[in-house]
Amino acid sequence: MCEKSYDIQQQNLNFQTISEFKWCMKAHGELEFVWNNKSYSITHPNGKISLCxxxxxxxxxxxETPDEILNCLIDGIKLRDIITKVKVIDRTV
Structure with missing residues (x-):
């Protein structure tokens, strides 16, 4: 199986595609991002994907899965619809 590798440069931590975000989640990446002037984080406690x-x-x-986290609502909008628009402040993968 071939794993995709994404070039993450410090000046642009934002996700370009949903596939890139899913790859990050499958690699247990953690991130902090801002949407509508509110900060959020995604972490991986106890094998889960956690959004707060x-x-x-x-x-x-x-x-449990990247698709489930993408269906979570932030300000009434699915994360799937905004993940390429949020400003990522920090991410591990």
Whole structure:
């Protein structure tokens, strides 16, 4: 099986495609991003994919797969529809 590799440059951490985001999630990448002047983070506690606003970890939404996290709502919009538009502040993969 051939793994895709994405060139991530510090000046542009944003995701160019949904496939790039899915690859990042499958590689257990973690990220911080901003949407509508609110900060969010995606982490991987206990083998899950966890989305939370700011540092509200107790209110995190946990899912199993990249597709499930893409269906999570942020301000009433699916993450799938905005992931290539959010401003990524930091990411590990």
């Amino acid at each position: 606003q700011g540092n509200h970890y107790a209110e995190a939404f946990d899912v």
